Amino acid sequence: MAYATATQFVALVGEAEARALAPAAAPATGYDAVKIDGAITSASATLDTYFATRYDTPLSPVPQVVTDAALDLARELLDRQGRDFVIKAADHRRAWAKDVSQGRATLGVTAGSASDPGASASSGGEVLIDAPPRVFDDAGLSAFLGGCS
Secondary structure, three states, X not given: OOOOOHHHHHHHXXXXXXXXXXXXOOOOOOEOHHHHHHHHHHHHHHHHHHHOOOOXXXXXXXXXXXXXXXXXXXXXXXXXXXXXXXXXXXXXXXXXXXXXXXXXXXXXXXOOOOXXXXXXXXXXXXXXXXXXXXXXXXXXHHHHHHOOO
């Protein structure tokens, strides 16, 4: 599942840059929305590799910060010139995603709220135990333990 749309991408970079990054095949004019959508899908899949350690993926609902990260990564995928500011923005988003995966950063939503995609998922850092109740405890063994010293 893509975390953004071609329309959001064009809103971020502008139509002129969208045409430069994903030109439509001749004789058409404008930008190639299919190529942009492909880059966004790839960027979203990359983000999922980080988020899957803590959340069920694909995320739903999608926090705005995740959409922004997907757009920055897609822009890097489409940028054939390797511009520094595009690479730095994408590197910043990857570092943030890594921090989210390790629990050092958040998705920017209130835990347990309707906008929290992990409200139904385990946080990944907790130890969960599913076992029967204890058979032998201190109270049950007190007679036995009392005679041994």
